[in-house]
Structures are given as C-alpha cells and as structure tokens.
Amino acid sequence: NAGVTQTPKFRVLKTGQSMTLLCAQDMNHEYMYWYRQDPGMGLRLIHYSVGEGTTAKGEVPDGYNVSRLKKQNFLLGLESAAPSQTSVYFCASSYGAGGLQETQYFGPGTRLLVL
Amino acid sequence: EDKVVQSPLSLVVHEGDTVTLNCSYEVTNFRSLLWYKQEKKAPTFLFMLTSSGIEKKSGRLSSILDKKELFSILNITATQTGDSAVYLCAPDNYGQNFVFGPGTRLSVLP
Numbered sequence: 001n002a003g004v005t006q007t008p009k010f011r012v013l014k015t016g017q018s019m020t021l022l023c024a025q026d027m028n029h030e031y032m033y034w035y036r037q038d039p040g041m042g043l044r045l046i047h048y049s050v051g052e053g054t055t056a057k058g059e060v061p062d063g064y065n066v067s068r069l070k071k072q073n074f075l076l077g078l079e080s081a082a083p084s085q086t087s088v089y090f091c092a093s094s095y096g097a098g099g100l101q102e103t104q105y106f107g108p109g110t111r112l113l114v115l
Numbered sequence: 116e117d118k119v120v121q122s123p124l125s126l127v128v129h130e131g132d133t134v135t136l137n138c139s140y141e142v143t144n145f146r147s148l149l150w151y152k153q154e155k156k157a158p159t160f161l162f163m164l165t166s167s168g169i170e171k172k173s174g175r176l177s178s179i180l181d182k183k184e185l186f187s188i189l190n191i192t193a194t195q196t197g198d199s200a201v202y203l204c205a206p207d208n209y210g211q212n213f214v215f216g217p218g219t220r221l222s223v224l225p
Contacts, residue, residue, distance in 0.1 A: 037160070039163070043158065043159075104153075104158075106158070108214065108215070
C-alpha cells in the first residue's frame, strides 16, 4: 500500500513548455485534489475531482488543466508553463463519504521550477 | 531512507494546558521543515523553519528547529478546543520531496 504517489519529484521547465504531473493513489479514494504550495503561504487548491470522469475548479485553476480518466489517477497539466507556476505541487486524496470536509492524505509533492 | 517520527502520536489535554509536540527527522539534503495543522480536509500551513535556534511565533503557537540534533518542536500555550487537530511536520528534502510525518492527534477537552 503506497498511499499517494506523485511523478515526477522534481522538474525544470522553460517558459512556454508543457508538462503533466501524475498523481496515483491505491486506497480506492473517490476524491482527489491538486494543490500548490508557495513559500510562506498555505496550500491553495487548483482543481479537484469527486469521482472518476469528473473534475472541478478550485481556488487557483487558471493555467492548469486536469483529467481523471481512472479512479486511481489524477493528472495535472500545464499547457504553457509560466514562471509564476514555479511552486511545489501536492496531490491528495480522500474517501469522499464526508464530502470535501474529509481528511485528506497527501503525496510527497512535486517541485517545479519554470525558467 | 528518509524518516520522520512525531511524538506523541496522540495527546489529550484540557483547555488552558500547554503542549509540546515533537518531530525528529532523518532526510538527505535537508532544506527546511514545515508544520501543518490538519482539522479536516487540507492541512493549513503554520510555520516554515530553515535556521536552527530561531523561534517562530504565531499567537499561542511557537516552533523551533535544531538542525544539529535533527528535530523540531511545536508549542501551544493556553490550549483551546479549537486547537484540536492533527499536527503534521514535513521536512523539505530539497530537490527530492517532502516527507510527511504520521502526525500528532491533539484533543483539547473543555
């Protein structure tokens, strides 16, 4: 049982490049989330999903897209990376029975640097 | 292998008590250590510690880091029921990943 895993752990991009961050969970959780963590700030929700095939916008969705084709995977895409997207990205998942108020389990984070 | 140990894992106190939560770590390429409070859903950020011996304070909460002994403590004075939560520490393994500890579940009784 690996919990929540994220790929890659670290990436450097040039402005305008695209990439996809992968989050996988093996806990059969319904809900999955993508956050970004910037220095001195709290986690900010980018997008989330309440089930396979569904996604919704969070607090800071601009510049990102997501897909949840399989229950265990939640992908975060950057179509045209910008320096403002330099951050640490956390994925999380939860059972979902309690809705968005449930305890979330976090992955180890992906550090992204956009030059 | 990176490792984070938090103690105690669970703690029950009464309002007004002072608590100390411990976090010890073994990570390569240590950069900083973050403390979070998780009540439900997403953890909320409390502190980021990068230098040894410099206490950070926010209201009744304070935290300090000892990079030589590889640990950090989080103090909460005059606890309130609203402090009930799971407190997570997460060393930033610079260039690698964050390693979340198992958390300390604090319950503050009225």
